[in-house]
Amino acid sequence: GAGVSQTPSNKVTEKGKYVELRCDPISGHTALYWYRQSLGQGPEFLIYFQGTGAADDSGLPNDRFFAVRPEGSVSTLKIQRTERGDSAVYLCASSTGQGIDAGELFFGEGSRLTVL
Amino acid sequence: SQKIEQNSEALNIQEGKTATLTCNYTNYSPAYLQWYRQDPGRGPVFLLLIRENEKEKRKERLKVTFDTTLKQSLFHITASQPADSATYLCALERSGGYNKLIFGAGTRLAVHP
Numbered sequence: 001g002a003g004v005s006q007t008p009s010n011k012v013t014e015k016g017k018y019v020e021l022r023c024d025p026i027s028g029h030t031a032l033y034w035y036r037q038s039l040g041q042g043p044e045f046l047i048y049f050q051g052t053g054a055a056d057d058s059g060l061p062n063d064r065f066f067a068v069r070p071e072g073s074v075s076t077l078k079i080q081r082t083e084r085g086d087s088a089v090y091l092c093a094s095s096t097g098q099g100i101d102a103g104e105l106f107f108g109e110g111s112r113l114t115v116l
Numbered sequence: 117s118q119k120i121e122q123n124s125e126a127l128n129i130q131e132g133k134t135a136t137l138t139c140n141y142t143n144y145s146p147a148y149l150q151w152y153r154q155d156p157g158r159g160p161v162f163l164l165l166i167r168e169n170e171k172e173k174r175k176e177r178l179k180v181t182f183d184t185t186l187k188q189s190l191f192h193i194t195a196s197q198p199a200d201s202a203t204y205l206c207a208l209e210r211s212g213g214y215n216k217l218i219f220g221a222g223t224r225l226a227v228h229p
Contacts, residue, residue, distance in 0.1 A: 004159075033215065042120075042205050042219025043160065056216060091159055095215055104150070105215055107159030 002026075004108035006092050012114045013082055021077040021111045023092030032075050033105065034067055035091040043091055049075060082115045089113075119143060120220035122206055128226045135193040137223045139206030142187060144218075146208040149182055151191050154203045154222065163204075164191075196227045 005024040013019050025032050030051055035043035045059040052072045060066075064082075069075040079086055089112050093105040121140045129135050139149070148167045152160035166173045166182045166189070173180050179192040193200050203224045207217040 031214065035219075040221065042207070042221050043217075044219070045216050048214055048216060050214070055214065059216075093159075093215075104162035104165065105152075105160075105217070107152075107161070109157075109159045 004092055004094055004106050006090075006108035006111050008111055009109065010112045010114075012116065014116050015082060015084060017082050017115075019079050019082055019113065021079075021090050021092075021113070023075045023077070023108060025073065025075070025092070025094030026106055027073075029094035029096055029106070030072070031095045032069060033093045033095075034075070034077050035093065035107075037089045037091055037110070039088075046077075046090075079113075082113075084115045087113055087115045120206060120208060120218055122204075122220035123223045124221065126224040126226055128228065129196055131197060131227055131229050133196055135196045135200070135225055135227070137191040137204050137206075137225065139189040139191070139220055140187060141208055144208060144210065145184065146210065148209050149180075149189050150207045150209075150217065151178075151180060151189075152205040152207060152219075154205055160205055193225075196225075198227045198229055201225055201227050 007022045032049040034046040037043045047067050048056040049069045064080045067077045089110040091107050091110045093107045095105050119142045150165045151163045154160045164180045166180045177194045181190045203222040205222040206220040210216050210218050
């Protein structure tokens with residue numbers, strides 16, 4: 001596709017359930033990022049992939065959160081035992097490379113997660 | 117810890133005027149700074165990137181300045197239009213250059229006809 005695609009756009013779940021959020025980046029973009037945005041706040045970094053590997057996962061809040069990118073393109077963010085505090089918009093972004101010329105981030109429209 | 121401050125109150129201006137948004141940061145010396153636009157219910161859209169050794173960058177009606185001494189960036193929209201109404205986010209690079217960005221909370225701009 002032309003842009004970063006995220007599914008589902010909205011997800012409502014109950015406390016304690018498991019959820020998966022999917023991101024399909026722009027074709028050819030080697031770098032992929034997950035950010036989380038709470039209401040009235042800016043996006044907060046979660047994890048960065050360069051190719052298939054998680055180069056920096058320091059933003060993941062705890063071990064309930066995990067992300068994979070097995071073939072270097074599509075990524076899945078997985079949240080176990082969801083809590084009400086996990087409610088937020090989860091944004092995926094991709095870019096062309098790394099280093100000082102990593103350039104702009106192309107964001108998807110986000111997946112809005114609501115934990116009841 | 118690193119902190120980014122943007123005006124939390126909405127900025128209301130008249131069409132045709134210049135909008136100026138402020139981004140202040142503390143405790144960090146970023147290699148570059150980016151500005152994004154975000155519309156309600158949408159993902160952020162990249163506008164401009166300015167590096168630490170650049171004082172000013174322009175793109176069409178947009179201008180960004182970067183003062184590393186004051187630890188401040190200013191974002192200007194000249195000849196503003198109602199279509200410019202959105203939230204504008206400032207973001208600092210905090211890594212070795214792979215867009216591990218710290219975002220401010222954003223400033224909402226409303227341009228009135």
